[in-house]
Amino acid sequence: MEIAVIPGEYQRSPEGHHVFVPNPLPPELDIEPRILGEIEEATHLLGQVEMCRTLLPNPNLLVYGSLRREALASSTIEGTIASPEELVLFQVARRSDREAVREVANYSVALEWGCDELGRLPISTRLILGLHERLLHGVRGSSAAGRFKDRQNYIGANQDTPIEEAVFVPPPAEEVVRLMTDLERYVNLGNAAPRLVRCALVHYQFETIHPFGDGNGRVGRLLIILHLMQLGLLSAPLIHPSVYFERTRQDYYQSLQAVRDKAGWNEWIEYFVIAIAQQSRETVQLAQALLNLQQTLRQDIADVRKRASTQAALEAFFDEPVLSISEVARRTGLSYGSAKGAVETLETRGIAREITGRKKGRAYACSPILNAIFPGAGEQR
Structure with missing residues (x-):
């Protein structure tokens, strides 16, 4: 041996x-x-x-x-x-x-x-x-x-x-x-x-x-x-x-x-x-899940008013899932007011949520995307 x-x-x-x-x-x-x-x-x-x-x-x-x-x-x-x-x-x-x-x-x-x-x-x-x-x-x-x-x-x-x-x-x-x-x-x-x-x-x-x-x-x-x-x-x-x-x-x-x-x-x-x-x-x-999720969320906002600006904001979150209103505006070319309205629409639909709890320097996370990236995150402390 x-x-x-x-x-x-x-x-x-x-x-x-x-x-x-x-x-x-x-x-x-x-x-x-x-x-x-x-x-x-x-x-x-x-x-x-x-x-x-x-x-x-x-x-x-x-x-x-x-x-x-x-x-x-x-x-x-x-x-x-x-x-x-x-x-x-x-x-x-x-x-x-x-x-x-x-x-x-x-x-x-x-x-x-x-x-x-x-x-x-x-x-x-x-x-x-x-x-x-x-x-x-x-x-x-x-x-x-x-x-x-x-x-x-x-x-x-x-x-x-x-x-x-x-x-x-x-x-x-x-x-x-x-x-x-x-x-x-x-x-x-x-x-x-x-x-x-x-x-x-x-x-x-x-x-x-x-x-x-x-x-x-x-x-x-x-x-x-x-x-x-x-x-x-x-x-x-x-x-x-x-x-x-x-x-x-x-x-x-x-x-x-x-x-x-x-x-x-x-x-x-x-x-x-x-x-x-x-x-x-x-x-x-994960890549396949994100592609499927993107299609699903696009369908979820198909009936909203000002669909173009809302979809532009959604696409911005698929590039970076945590953004401020200013960052959404910069990435999409929307005015600050239009970006704010689009993010608020996503928030109403349960797609985005504010995560800082602050009045200034607020940031929004796209919850479905983060849930896909971090499976089971809700079970962690």
Whole structure:
């Protein structure tokens, strides 16, 4: 029986801790034929996601939904829980009494920033540090935002677990720059492995290096989307893999750890590819649901007075589901008064609702659209 060689080695750190230092990528892989078939299917599904973006009249809505669902799910994995309504309201009002909401909003900001930056520079240490800086801006851990760790970190069963009982102890701080330089080189050099496999390897390696004092899981999951874009598999953040990771959290952690413990590359790659495939299917389903919803709502307002202005306002919500009256006017070319009347008509029909509770700076959400993007949101706190 062949003994698996783990992709790294356990060492004694300068502080005396038993740490795991990963080997540089790529490892030697022997991917099972069944998994190669799953990789092909997931790649095909990502192509369908891209097709949906071209077929939708307002493709920005898919990006809007995926950005926010990814932010909510990735943060939930780390125990930072906010509701979709809290996130949407914060992004309008720019304030919240709950730090958890600000942390989730930061994730969305970091992902949008990363997508913009990717047009100017490839995935690099500079970009990764920028993601971390935005992720921790103004919330717990902000004093170390944008800087690699300067002390030993570890993963325990809970916050009170001592390092001696840790589930996993990553490399010491002294090794981070070297390991991240190696990772950056792998990300940006040509490689014969399938693109989804390369993305899976990079996520594993980043989480194993664990280069930050806090925020490693969230930055690592941000990088999945950016890496898929850099590899040409996505043109925008159109899927939300963290939703699958959050649903199957124990499998996510166990599959990553299986690589460190027993060189379980097939186990991790298969899990990762299934996650991408499932979330691609969900995006395709959402695109179809939004197309159907748009037709239904158009029919619902077919009998209103000033139908043209009301329909124009409705179409504006299908580009951005939360808008002020001024924003509706700007997007539609209507006068402020006409936009206000159109939104009030939508409100009367139960299509739009005011969400701030304020007399000034009011904003309206298209409830049916948000319900489609955030299924089951009404059941969340």
